[in-house]
Amino acid sequence: MDLRIFTEPQQGATYDTLLTVAKATEDLGFDAFFRSDHYLKMGDVDGLPGPTDAWITLAGLARETSRIRLGTLMTAATFRLPGVLAIQVAQVDAMSGGRVELGLGAGWFEAEHTAYGIPFPREKFSRLEEQLEIVTGLWGTEPGKTFTYEGTHYRLTDSPALPKPAQKKVPVLIGGMGAKRTPALAARYADEFNIPFASVEDSERQFGRVRAAAEEHGRRADDLVYSNALVACVGRDDAEVARRAAAIGREVDELRQNGLAGSPAEVVDKIGRYAEIGASRIYLQILDLHDLDHLELISSQVQSQLA
Template identity: 35%
Template sequence: MNFGLHIGQQNISMEELRRLWRWADTAGFDWVDFWDHFYEAPPVDGNGSCFEATTCMAAMACETSNVRVGVLVLGMGYRHPAVLANALCTIDHLSGGRLEIGLGAGWHEPEYRAYGIPFPPIKERLDMLEEGIQVVRLLTTRDRSDFAGRYYRLENSACNPKPIQPRPRIWVGGNGEKRTLRIAARHADGWNTPYTSPEEFARLSSVLDRWCETEGRDPGSIERTVNLSFHMAADAASLPRAEEQFRATWGPAADAMRSRGVVTGLPRQAVDLVGRYRDAGAARVNIAIRPPVDWDALHAWANEVIPAFAR
């Protein structure tokens, strides 16, 4: 199976960010992506620093050679999808054809409210997501496009140059069983779920299978991946520090998160956990990191966990 690095680019220097993606490019990962936030997540008070996602993608595209370049996931309400499509095509050229397009409905209401971006009810956000996916697909694959939706319109529109890839993959992120997974079955090349247990991953994947059957889609044509919050310790002496970082990250939600998609303990325990996701059908496990970066733990993951599955 494959491995990715999901970076929460908050409260971190650009120097450290660049060190992360340069390291991952040759450390056994095939994928590096960012999140799409303007404020810290989980929400605190909006005073933390957070670098913008598409700009980070462009920078990483220029400084890596191997990993796929993405975001899990771009909130549809933050940018008009036609404008976003132009940015994504540029990033694909900067990366030499390594772009991955992740799209979602958005959830971090404090960001919307603070910036005056409309935050409609979830049904409308999902409607916007489904329309926006179609707009991005049209503009990245067709010479000219027309689209008449409730939220977005295209009139003989062009987006040039086209990506290097003939059809960049689109990922839908989220766990909503009634709409999100059906949207994935209709439009996506990949589905990503954040912080779910192996059992829940398998259950949601089966829901996606059923939606694929409803939509006349081959379930095997949609790749499935999971993000795991990363709090592994490199060795026994580092366990207290890793536990402290886990609790600082998740605060009051830490105890509930422990039964979900979280990597804790030592590398041998991480190998067992990743094996459970593999058996549940995950094609890739992305470890999600928030600063401060535990470089000893990252090296242990690259040296002890990833090779266990390469064999």
């Protein structure tokens, strides 16, 4: 089971804070550092000092780390034109020596679009579909040839399809709980399918839909990686769990129900339940980015038991 660290910087984090967490992620043996792609805080936090851009952040981290994978859960298709996104991701991949992964979603948080003057189109899913076709098409175009695309939302003519990523294939992540269109999209484009903040039972149902869609598309279901993103709140005892829950404004019982909360043994047991239904990777949502002892505890007493 791979454990990855997943952060939500829109809730309030500087680049230096993210760099500290990313370096701890690498030093403590976790597989990857991922971040959200949002420009507006959510919930009852001040969000200071304000948002950071996902791909600018990852570009910086690409030069400051050497081993961990880097990526987004999920880049919003509403934020960037697909040709520009393909260039950005390819450049950061080169800067990292081939360690980047692209999670791409439709975009959903209307308030952040309003706050920063970003159009919030109604037909978001069809735009996402075209973005996936364009980004992967640009990367897959043979050097010396051009890429042309005529879609409903985007048109590219004789693009040189440059630059290319350092990796032969940048892993693409698609996620969500949609019953039909999401599995079909994953079957066409995804290297990994991710489910955010869902129960074991709901995850098993959605993984089954994606596996069936992959086979209908002519792929082996096991060609995809299946993963979950879950909030982490681990403590050596009940008092430490309660302290960490209070620090992120959550209730312990709710976190035990909906996330990975409790003692290391409890968390290992619950991760095992996700493994039983096909998950091979967990993104640990870390909400208190200043609590590096939390990461050390997870590394030494949870990750060590999953190796």
